[in-house]
Amino acid sequence: MxxxxxxxxxxxxxxxxxxxxxxxxxxxxxxxxxxxxxxxxxxxxxxxxxxxxxxxxxxxxxxxxxxxxxxxxxxxxxxxxxxxxxxxxxxxxxxxDAAFHARFSAKSKIYYYRLDTGPVPDPFLRNYAWHLADEPDAAAMHAAAQRAVGEHDFSAFRAAGGAPVNPVRTILAASCRRDGPLAEFSFWGTGFLYHMVRNLVGTLVDVGLGRINEEDFAAILASRDRNKAGITAPPQGLYLKQVLY
Amino acid sequence: MxxxxxxxxxxxxxxxxxxxxxxxxxxxxxxxxxxxxxxxxxxxxxxxxxxxxxxxxxxxxxxxxxxxxxxxxxxxxxxxxxxxxxxxxxxxxxxxDAAFHARFSAKSKIYYYRLDTGPVPDPFLRNYAWHLADEPDAAAMHAAAQRAVGEHDFSAFRAAGGAPVNPVRTILAASCRRDGPLAEFSFWGTGFLYHMVRNLVGTLVDVGLGRINEEDFAAILASRDRNKAGITAPPQGLYLKQVLY
CATH class of the missing domain: 3.30.70.580 (Pseudouridine synthase I, catalytic domain, N-terminal subdomain)
Incomplete structure (x- = not known):
């Protein structure tokens, strides 16, 4: 059976x-x-x-x-x-049900991304968060992240050289909140391009550190130009939190 | 200079x-x-x-x-x-001062020991806490730990085969508190025998799981007999928290 x-x-x-x-x-x-x-x-x-x-x-x-x-x-x-x-x-x-497939049946996913915002890098977080040299403004990152919510062409945040897929995705909710020495992003979306969360975080950190502002972030998204966005945040801060069916 | x-x-x-x-x-x-x-x-x-x-x-x-x-x-x-x-x-x-020596100048130390008390072992805690198959009673462990406070001959909790040193040590404070999926012990003492904290935790966990009670724990301490105490808790739950001078 x-x-x-x-x-x-x-x-x-x-x-x-x-x-x-x-x-x-x-x-x-x-x-x-x-x-x-x-x-x-x-x-x-x-x-x-x-x-x-x-x-x-x-x-x-x-x-x-x-x-x-x-x-x-x-x-x-x-x-x-x-x-x-x-x-x-x-x-x-x-x-x-026999028709269930982990990938094709998924309706949405939630990813977390964690920053170590302490003045000294925590050795216990080195494989579990991205340590920044300066302390980012979590409220500014949260505000900017709201600009990514909704259906957008996320070409500015897709992996360079990725396979040619439809770059339109929908983010249902996004947040950034402080939790002790951590700042934690959450992205809930119906689908994500390859490296999309890490690329969003790399650019949102630029907002958090005051290098660009929220309007700049929105303009980068609207530009659909990967070259305008920030770096790809390193992998160890990223967590696949939940898959919803 | x-x-x-x-x-x-x-x-x-x-x-x-x-x-x-x-x-x-x-x-x-x-x-x-x-x-x-x-x-x-x-x-x-x-x-x-x-x-x-x-x-x-x-x-x-x-x-x-x-x-x-x-x-x-x-x-x-x-x-x-x-x-x-x-x-x-x-x-x-x-x-x-030139006379300072990290070990000989130390007046007291604080150690933490962390248990992963979740029903399923957390893969992120595998190197940072001791996962127990059953959920321990943190209040019972806290109560029993108070019996170790003070100056005692800790022979029951010294490493088997350890060097012959004076087994009398003073614990200034001990606690066990829940912190989400963790239970965290804290031991503040003027000195500790080799493996003493891990041996105390191994026996306190027996209290937490209901295998022995607080009076049994006190009797094991009083017996000065290593064979009466529980196992040596594994190393990954132990943290040297602070050294006081």
Missing amino acids: ERTLKLTVAYDGTEFHGFQRQANALTIQQVLEERLAKIFGHPVKVAGAGRTDAGVHAYGQVVSLRTTGSIPTDRIALAARSVLPDAIVVTAAEEV | ERTLKLTVAYDGTEFHGFQRQANALTIQQVLEERLAKIFGHPVKVAGAGRTDAGVHAYGQVVSLRTTGSIPTDRIALAARSVLPDAIVVTAAEEV
């Missing part, structure tokens, strides 16, 4: 070369497929909702897979802990 | 074999001595206040050293950032 399963997966991406399988580099997908095969009793292929890059983390990556194995669905999360490395944790497992 | 310097150092101990120099294993002391030599312009020896074990962390380790180098004291912390790996950060530097 074949079941389709939806697994929610949290991982510390520090030691992995991203989610998607690659030759000659250890990825989350490879580890999941190799290790989960042991609990299902047959080779498995997993489809991920988002292709996180090397060093990018997840609280709520979603993968779908098909299995003919006999393990009860409510035992999968615990069994997965016995076969997976500590850096990858299956937090939930449920049986879903 | 020789100066004696006191440096406060934070480090993520995950990738190091403890503080103290060893042959054939990378330690915090070795990295500090090799890298700081570059900013002082001569070989340096550092003395640490506490010898943290492999995987143990520090927010406020203190090291003392002597230098004839010309770098102004107020430039040392920033200069150290350019030569040290991101996992080790000099957070403060000050010139002190």
